[in-house]
């Protein structure tokens with residue numbers, strides 16, 4: 001075993017850290033307050049190679065390993081979890097699925113611009129009545145010969161209005177239940193595709209979350225990914241990797257809050273000494289540091305297994321569940337360590353606390369992760 005990052009992974013971490021501090025930190029409070037998507041910064045993330053990190057260079061990707069991806073996600077999430085979720089969706093939910101299961105023509109047309117970040121994508125599985133129970137898809141795709149006619153509504157879609165390319169799941173054979181779900185590539189601007197209302201959220205307020213409506217949307221047959229009925233399996237495979245991205249986002253939110261709390265504890269004087277010299281604060285810092293390290297190890301292990309081509313479903317669920325709970329706990333303690341200053345926007349930790357909450361909800365709630373893990377244990 002080797003617990004050191006390689007030189008390449010360290011270089012990725014340094015580049016992501018420099019970019020976050022120089023380009024994401026300025027304006028992050030205003031973007032959160034006014035719910036502004038970091039458009040220019042996301043474009044720059046594409047130029048720097050963060051939007052298609054693991055994609056084969058022949059499709060304009062970075063050809064990197066999943067540990068590099070986790071490392072970059074941690075650094076970017078420390079500063080701006082909204083920019084990070086856009087990056088995570090593009091890398092793990094859209095590019096990965098297309099590269100692994102798309103045809104060469106689909107990769108040439110869609111993966112290439114997505115991997116270089118000239119455009120970004122969205123993953124459209126959830127519906128008003130299908131969240132944790134993603135099998136209950138009501139969106140219907142009817143076979144019309146050379147195309148499908150699609151009707152339905154998708155909810156909570158990250159990058160909903162800013163994306164150009166959408167992976168959409170729909171029922172092609174409702175009688176077959178989840179075995180009748182298929183996956184399609186949809187371009188923004190096609191007739192029958194409407195972007196619905198923007199969600200006004202608790203956290204990750206700079207991220208772009210919308211509902212989407214499809215009314216007699218025509219999807220050409222060549223835009224189906226895999227066979228008819230392959231969609232649910234595809235979505236579950238994609239979400240294994242997606243959970244790793246969200247685990248890394250949670251890790252970054254936690255470590256960002258911890259670093260701020262540690263620095264503040266050395267500066268703030270009460271009763272004649274820095275608060276870091278009070279044992280109650282030291283114990284909080286010790287717990288935060290230990291739990292973040294444990295979350296990081298779970299993330300790296302899941303990434304390692306993924307890169308080895310081994311089963312990592314349970315490992316990524318564990319990483320996501322643990323890291324998201326650490327993010328919530330750590331950010332609450334970071335606010336506490338800041339006292340009253342933690343309760344106002346200027347010190348960043350209240351935003352990180354609000355941002356942490358979503359990591360326990362999307363791409364499978366904490367309850368769903370426990371189901372995934374326990375199923376895997378009981379299968380052994």
Ligand SMILES: Cc1cc2nc3c(=O)[nH]c(=O)nc-3n(C[C@H](O)[C@H](O)[C@H](O)COP(=O)(O)OP(=O)(O)OC[C@H]3O[C@@H](n4cnc5c(N)ncnc54)[C@H](O)[C@@H]3O)c2cc1C
Pocket residue numbers: 089122123124125126129130131132133155156157158159201209358361362363364365366367368
């Ligand atoms: C900001 C944001 C961004 C999102 N981005 C996307 C996106 O890009 N693409 C996309 O497709 N979706 C996205 N989602 C949707 C997200 O994945 C779902 O909200 C999530 O899976 C939960 O589904 P739900 O909201 O319908 O809650 P429900 O499934 O209704 O769950 C409600 C509660 O019941 C619990 N529960 C449900 N079933 C069980 C069970 N069997 N056992 C125990 N407890 C259970 C849940 O854990 C939860 O606590 C996003 C959501 C948000 C809020």
